[in-house]
Amino acid sequence: MVDKVMIDGQEVKLTPELFESALAETGDNEAISRPSLTFWQDARKRLFKNPGAVAGLIILTCIVLMAILAPMFSKFDYKTQNIRHTKVPPNMPIVSSLGIMNGKNSNGVDVYKEKNIQEKYLFGTDSLGRDIWTRTWTGARVSLFIAVLAAVFDLLIGVTYGGISGYYGGKVDLIMQRIIEIITGIPQLVIVTLFIMVFDPGILSISLAMAVSGWTGMARVVRSHVLRLKNQEFVLASKTLGSSDFRLILKHLFPNVIGQIVVMIMFSLPSAIFYEAFLSFIGLGLQPPQASLGVLINEGYQALQNYPYMMLIPSTVVCLLIFSLNLLADGLRDAVDPKMRNQ
Template sequence: MSQVDKFERILSTEDFQKDVVYEGVSFWKDVYLRFIENRGAVIGMILIAIITFMAFFGPMMNEHSYKSKVDNHINLPPRIPVIEKLGIFDGERSGKNVYVEKGLDDVYYWFGTDNLGRDLWTRTWVGTRVSIYIAMLAVVIDMFIGMGYGLISGYVGGNVDNVMQRFIEILSGIPNLVIVTLFVIVLNPGILSISLALVITGWIGMSRVVRSQVLKLKELDFILASKTMGASTGMLLMQDLLPNIFGQVIIMSMFSVPNAIFYESFLAFIGLGLQPPLASLGVLINDGYKSILVYPHIILPPVIVLALLMLSFNLLADGLRDSFDPKMKQH
């Protein structure tokens, strides 16, 4: 028996012996494909789109403004056309139809009214605009101030890095509430005080993340090759370092958004944010909790919108993190 005859062929088909050629996929397309496979992230993005749409167009769906008061419409429960026939949102409280008792047969308030007779539907969506503004502001602050500060600190290093990091430690040691309080004393409570407080301290976390990434990347061979080719510092930062940390920057920005939204709502709740008759979700929650046992419909809409908004941004951030991280790729 020859040496070849000692081997027995197991597979009877040639399919397993063919080379498999996979189609090349770009980095961004790969990120997109992984993102759309994440149901939670997609749901979060859809909810953000719906809430944003309602924040800008919801107040236009009825004739009430966010500050108009009607004395005869105080503390009315929700009442929605058509749906009221199903026995829900029909204007009843304690078994009595409040609208019929007051002779308001043709009046509808989709979220009800507050203790001053103001439409909660309009005030809720107008207040949501403030939260969306804070979300956009947090992203801009992270992208420009935090990312720029971290890039310079990490790349330059040495004494410059030491001075910049000591400055951050000083800012971090000052409580945010103290900073907002100082601005409130000078500028009065409002969105401007909150915005300035975010500008001063809202970028610190991003700058530290970017600095740590730059310290790791700047010692790699491709940076040395760019320096050898005569690349300027600006080109190194913008063309070599930034693209490699941009995914992390986006992820951190998305994670900072819920914190910023909650920060504004908390300040409004304790009276350091927008002042009535202006509306924000925090102001509405502050108004509603005072009568939560008697008129729970006042606090429910802003609480639900705030919870959905924060949950949606967290789901979106988780999805982006998984999409940008090659280790999360399923083989």
């Protein structure tokens, strides 16, 4: 029997005192190291840790509030013309101290004093004397409405179509995917043009074009996730217990795809806003005197050399709106992805 061992280069004799049992500390054995969080609580916590997503959320909130409140509290209407006040430069009280947007034209002439204008046009006026401040935020309303409409179509059509196609598979999936391929094979601009030939250019034609073709991307994403999940053990167990197809899709498959659905919706919003602005810019969307960011950019483009503010202001709002939505969507994608939890 070994009665000696080497410890730190010294020979130590084994004695019973070396083998005294230590008291076990059992007080913290059942303690939870961190609070229990649901999926959405954890996603929200990680979302607000992302500075880009927080910045995007703040910018988006400000634009939404301005789009709702600014036209309501403005003393000018978005389509009322005042020929005496045509092409008046912007005049903002706080910013004017910096030497910009101070009511002076490119020649340094104070237009407000020259025309004896008492009102203050924060964003100036256009070639017909209409208040650009009111028209800009009214146009932002249109852009936000189109974005919400795109999200509704994605939810109602894309999620339902993709879920049914992925769940049933086989011939059902084959036929449904061929229909999507036919729809996506037709350019959206062609679809919009066809609707404009039937209806007048405006929100109705854009909405119908989006209803026909805007949901296909969401349908494909949902289908791919449902195909991956429908053979998982929890789905097979529920099916074995007699759950109906509707219950399986609604209670088991849909909750496991909701994260990707939210991310896809967030990425579809800036695309819809850009789509509306582009169509209005080329004359296939809203028509003057209706206010749209695309209409305002088109009007400003025609007077770009002499009155750049007419194009710069609505272009900035469009860029901020799309930029904030992309930042928020990117942060939300990372927040709902379990693989990004420890990064």
